Amino acid sequence: MTYQLLRSIVATAAMVSTAAVAAAGQTATWTPSRLPDGQLDIRGHWISDAVGGAHSVEDGRDPDADVIQGRVDEKNPILIVDPADGRIPYQPAAAARRQQLLRDIFTPTRREHVDPHIRALLDGVPRNNYVPGGMQIMQVAGAVVILYESNHSYRVIPLDGRPHPPAQVKLWMGDSRGRWEGNTLVVDVTNFNEETWIDSHGTFHSDALHVVERWTPAGPDRIDYSVTLEDPKVFTRPWKMTWAVNRNRDKSYEIWEDSRHEGERDVEGILSAGRKEKAAGITGIHEHRREGR
């Protein structure tokens, strides 16, 4: 049996067993409970089943890193459901810039060649939902608040229909405004800056990025999440990702401080190595594709 076949069987078995558990967990009698202001109750600690996306939303985790870390058998879910080929629909100029970024990532010589996540900058939306570390959802009258473990970032999502700030205001996490449509929390996010990446593969966007998230509770312990990204300066059309967000059932869990910037020294080492390689004439591209692509 080839290694790739084994990997595929293990992955399929893992998905089937997850599906079975999920089906069993979602009893037909489940009715969502509501808070006094009418919101569905989604309070608690949650973890996205989408960790590979933090490395590449198109290609998942880095297989070389998986070998080193002994993680080859772990799930590596495909997140992009539209377009059907799972590739981000870049405009030609944007595709060229992205290719250059993948070369810069291979031999980084300037800070802007290094993933903003490593530089301890905020992850933006939706990336904060799938970087390692979970999230806590708090709900108060008229608002949903998301606290992310990673880099102690947060979002306050008002539900009262107030408008986004003026377009001149650019924010690392964007500006989130929400509404409940039936059993789905729909969050409209605008006012982004153009500094964040959507993954460590240089998946960039402009300040015209518009994100729409849909959080649909599918049982007491699972939220079906989908997100549509549109950016007329970078993409040819909107594209969409989906994954499950699972409850952290440790009832005593508390988010503790994740001080990221304080004492950060990785960037220095990454740039030093990149500059040495560049000086030695080494160039290349950071690339790995899913099987069959």
Added chain:
Amino acid sequence: MSRATASIVAAALVMIAPLGAAGQSLPRASDGKPDLSGIWQAVNSAAWNILPHSAEAGVPGGLGVVEGNEIPYTPAAAATQRNNYANRAKLDPEAQCYLPGVPRATYMGLPFQIVQTPAQITLLYEYDHTVRNVFMNSPHPKGPIEFWMGDSRGSWNGDTLVVDVVHFNDQTWFDRAGNHHSEALHVIERYTLIDRDHINYEATIEDPKVFTRQWKMSMPLYRRLDRDMRVLDYECVAFNEALQ
């Protein structure tokens, strides 16, 4: 002011006073506790110096927020403060965009939002997207732990939210004037809603390695009533990076 105008003003004041006391009851949460939810800000110059100080270029003067106008440093700690002050441009952790610590986060000159639930009260600060989770009626975890923002555990004493904060590191300051502490810092904060739009904030400070006795600072916090107010971001990590 004429005598007639003065008596009209006096009459008006008499009319206003009872309204302030009786006409405006405190907003309360569903559990009956005072509702501290909202966006708040200190309006003073404690960010520069928590002690009384004269104005300098770019630094507004201030009457100080420390009771008794004095910090009871040990002699060695007083010397450290003088050195910190002399080298503040380089040594102030704010210049590195490090998490500001407690109580400094309260009076950085930027707003913060309080999200209140019975079991957890969370403070979301604009400066460096700093977060504090105040876990209610639960014990501090066993140390030693050194957090930049400490470990906050809260309880209600009547209508006052009391937050006990321990497990600090020794890296944060109280202000830009080099006032400092060790990892033995223990802060007790008291948040008392005095009317809908004002909180009386007090912080009692003790640190046997640095101070000869306990001391206290206090200041009002004002509700930000600006139209469509929200906490924005102040990502000084990125500002510092741009200078490199």
